[in-house]
């Protein structure tokens with residue numbers, strides 16, 4: 322049962338575009354959800370596993386997205402190089418935002434990351450190469466091995482591949498030596514230091530990995546939305562990513578996927594007249610989840626699968 | 638083995654440790670006792686560079702002044718805490734495993750490709766043998782939060798022992814234990830000593846201290862007021878007045 326479920330889900334996922342052939346805009350929203358999930362997974366690692374906090378996570382999406390778009394548009398580099406470039410530059414900024422974390426905790430760290438996120442979007446707004454306040458438009462679609470992934474359908478497979486890779490890496494990372502060290506640090510910093518964990522290095526590592534995921538999400542966002550503007554990556558979006566993580570289930574592997582789909586659903590698919598209510602609705606969902614499902618929406622799935630498991634045991 | 642020289646620790650105007658000198662010899666159980674607030678834990682925290690200090694602390698002739706906290710384990714120093722500092726989201730086994738963090742070798746490729754180094758055979762065996770020593774074999778898969786306090790202390794002891802330290806610092810390991818658990822703890826400590834590990838023991842329980850110590854240093858108000866064998870110390874009038882008399 323445990324081994325088959327992911328395979329079944331994967332097959333269903335691979336065929337989603339076929340079912341939705343007549344509704345390409347829906348595929349666009351699915352792609353968007355997966356891109357948010359990729360970015361939020363970074364925040365999930367940072368908060369759920371490493372016990373840190375960031376209110377500037379969206380800025381790393383911006384850094385990844387802008388870097389990649391500029392590398393393709395101004396330097397005419399191939400997409401795959403731009404993608405790696407976007408991730409690397411995001412990682413470099415991850416180190417910068419990680420430094421305050423070496424000294425600050427909780428509320429103070431939240432404020433510091435918020436400020437750094439603001440600085441990033443502010444600089445983007447002032448630079449020429451980023452298109453300043455006008456933004457970057459007509460960003461070319463991703464291309465791989467000489468094929469341009471023009472439509473939502475082809476991009477779906479690229480984004481799905483990236484999402485699965487991110488989840489796979491996250492799953493492995495959590496169980497790895499580094500992942501265990503981060504969890505030890507989250508549980509007891511004193512204990513972690515005493516057993517020989519270099520807290521500073523691991524905090525930086527957490528911010529670097531989180532930034533890498535956000536950077537990847539940003540690259541995919543830039544080339545599938547084809548338009549970047551600094552205000553899209555401000556505090557509001559950082560908080561949305563935070564909410565996605567918490568609603569989905571912080572510290573869980575698949576929670577961000579649930580949270581992202583819900584967010585995109587609430588945000589984009591509510592009737593046009595109700596747009597003003599989306600923020601309120603998402604807020605209410607957040608409060609309900611925090612109150613009744615401390616492990617987020619994933620908890621519902623845990624409960625269901627536990628019920629299955631206990632049935633299996635009874636039948637034996 | 639451990640040489641504390643003119644150690645002073647100030648917290649603002651409070652002098653928690655005042656020009657303390659003491660030497661811990663190899664393969665002994667050396668107890669550091671004194672009333673609450675005497676500065677015992679602060680000595681440990683100085684060794685661990687958790688607090689700034691003046692004076693010097695030498696471990697095997699090497700100054701620890703500029704050794705970062707996380708470097709001590711690899712030098713052969715381990716400790717437990719007066720207030721437990723376990724990793725409560727992890728099983729007992731993983732709590733112990735993390736004691737091997739400095740020696741378990743990994744790299745970024747292993748980290749992202751799903752190699753779980755703490756489940757490798759050599760490491761598992763190390764964990765098992767320590768668990769056997771402290772009597773946790775049956776509880777490796779349990780979560781420490783749900784274990785009795787005394788058992789949680791054993792988990793922390795196992796975590797400190799798994800990396801084969803040369804010097805073990807224990808901060809009130811017997812506090813909160815019942816008398817059967819205390820006897821058990823004494824037995825474990827003697828066994829640990831037999832394996833060649835030096836123990837610096839901060840302990841309130843006189844029964845434990847008198848039974849297993851080779852040497853006792855007594856502190857009061859941050860200063861050393863006496864030092865000697867259990868017999869000598871228990872007969873020292875100043876100690877009786879300052880410490881035993883208070884009880």
Ligand SMILES: Nc1ncnc2c1ncn2[C@@H]1O[C@H](COP(=O)(O)OP(=O)(O)O)[C@@H](O)[C@H]1O
Pocket residue numbers: 648651653671672673674675676677678679680
């Ligand atoms: N981090 C700290 N900041 C301020 N005062 C402290 C700190 N740690 C300990 N103290 C003070 O130093 C004195 C010695 O404390 P401590 O070493 O914990 O005593 P003991 O372990 O002997 O009971 C106490 O008065 C305590 O309040």
Ligand SMILES: [Mg+2]
Pocket residue numbers: 677678679719
């Ligand atoms: Mg103390």
